[in-house]
Amino acid sequence: MSKPIFERVAILGLGLLGASLAHAVRRGGLAGEIVGYARSLETRDRVRELGFCDQVCDSAADAAKGADLVVLCAPVGAFGALAETIAPHLRTDCIVTDVGSVKSAVVRDVSPHIPDGVHFIPGHPIAGTEQSGPDAGFAELFDGRWCILTPIGAAEDDVSHTADRAEVEKLARFWRACGSNVDFMDPHHHDLVLAITSHLPHLIAYNIVGTAADLETVTQSDVIKYSAGGFRDFTRIAASDPTMWRDIFLNNREAVLEMLGRFTEDLSALQRAIRWGDGDALFERFSRTRTIRRSIIDAGQDSPVPDFGRHAKPGDKKA
Ligand SMILES: NC(=O)c1ccc[n+]([C@@H]2O[C@H](COP(=O)([O-])OP(=O)(O)OC[C@H]3O[C@@H](n4cnc5c(N)ncnc54)[C@H](O)[C@@H]3O)[C@@H](O)[C@H]2O)c1
Ligand SMILES: O=C(O)C(=O)C[C@]1(C(=O)O)C=C[C@@H](O)C=C1
Numbered sequence: 001m002s003k004p005i006f007e008r009v010a011i012l013g014l015g016l017l018g019a020s021l022a023h024a025v026r027r028g029g030l031a032g033e034i035v036g037y038a039r040s041l042e043t044r045d046r047v048r049e050l051g052f053c054d055q056v057c058d059s060a061a062d063a064a065k066g067a068d069l070v071v072l073c074a075p076v077g078a079f080g081a082l083a084e085t086i087a088p089h090l091r092t093d094c095i096v097t098d099v100g101s102v103k104s105a106v107v108r109d110v111s112p113h114i115p116d117g118v119h120f121i122p123g124h125p126i127a128g129t130e131q132s133g134p135d136a137g138f139a140e141l142f143d144g145r146w147c148i149l150t151p152i153g154a155a156e157d158d159v160s161h162t163a164d165r166a167e168v169e170k171l172a173r174f175w176r177a178c179g180s181n182v183d184f185m186d187p188h189h190h191d192l193v194l195a196i197t198s199h200l201p202h203l204i205a206y207n208i209v210g211t212a213a214d215l216e217t218v219t220q221s222d223v224i225k226y227s228a229g230g231f232r233d234f235t236r237i238a239a240s241d242p243t244m245w246r247d248i249f250l251n252n253r254e255a256v257l258e259m260l261g262r263f264t265e266d267l268s269a270l271q272r273a274i275r276w277g278d279g280d281a282l283f284e285r286f287s288r289t290r291t292i293r294r295s296i297i298d299a300g301q302d303s304p305v306p307d308f309g310r311h312a313k314p315g316d317k318k319a
Helices: 016-028 041-050 060-064 076-089 104-113 165-177 187-214 220-225 229-238 242-251 253-275 279-298
Strands: 006-012 031-037 055-057 069-072 095-098 123-125 146-149 181-184
Touching: 006 016, 006 060, 016 031, 031 041, 031 060, 041 055, 055 060, 060 076, 069 076, 076 095, 076 104, 076 242, 095 104, 095 123, 095 165, 104 187, 123 165, 146 165, 165 181, 187 220, 187 229, 187 242, 187 253, 242 253, 253 279
Parallel strands: 006 031, 006 069, 031 055, 069 095, 146 181
Antiparallel strands: 123 146
């Protein structure tokens, strides 16, 4: 158990990410007090029952008051309004951060509301599951995963010239104590990288599962009964929270459209290779992608099944 890094951590939004963060903060003893806010009474009551916050407030302003760390954990489309609501109540010198899956739009929406003397340091833990809500949270979610911080004005991998250098380092220390590895990027670069590694895969999953569900010649029960490994993996991703993902696509539009354009061209090339029986082209492509998978495993970015960080929680029965 470490010494607390913050006196009062306010977590606004108590779904998968907010709840997991509260659990991780408690596990590490990283805060004197964990205060939570959720929009609905039902969630607030459930969080009181689950007991992972020391206090659950009925308003975001009350939760943020007196906090030296405020973490926005709602869907990214809600961040601007949340920041506006809490702004007058923020303690001077407090750090405001977030866990949103896009960064440029968050900087655009939140920065205008941040008062002088408050440090806004956007962040994104690259850790999640397809589950949502407060019951889905667990302390191990961030263990061994990357958390990307995108301090405003910092070049990639270099936070030395941000005005908030000491605060950036404090926040990085906090995420490390939550189990993460920390990296720095500028928001634009983050959005491009995540567009290909996270957002496009989700779009493809939503689309392929939707296509299968709409087929007339293959019934839905055929799809469910004979769902092979590949399709099954897509259905897990396509079960992710619709509000969260709507907000991600609306707020990372340009980067996603750029990656989607490239993807569509590459898909057309595969289509052509199949049509013309060009086995060499298919073989070359599949061999190249196999190397990527091996590099991910070699880099320790994939874990053996069952993967508690992604598919299940410790204590869950093996499927
Ligand atoms: N789920 C993932 O895999 C994952 C991973 C990394 C980052 N994120 C980011 O974390 C954030 C939260 O995602 P999650 O998976 O915890 O979602 P979730 O649906 O489990 O939880 C979101 C919470 O925010 C609350 N909320 C919704 N609208 C709100 C509003 N207008 N004001 C205040 N609260 C509101 C919801 O009631 C819910 O409690 C998102 O910004 C998402 O992009 C998610
Ligand atoms: O594993 C999953 O279920 C996830 O989708 C997690 C995932 C990802 O794409 O890797 C989803 C969104 C994030 O912002 C970060 C992580």
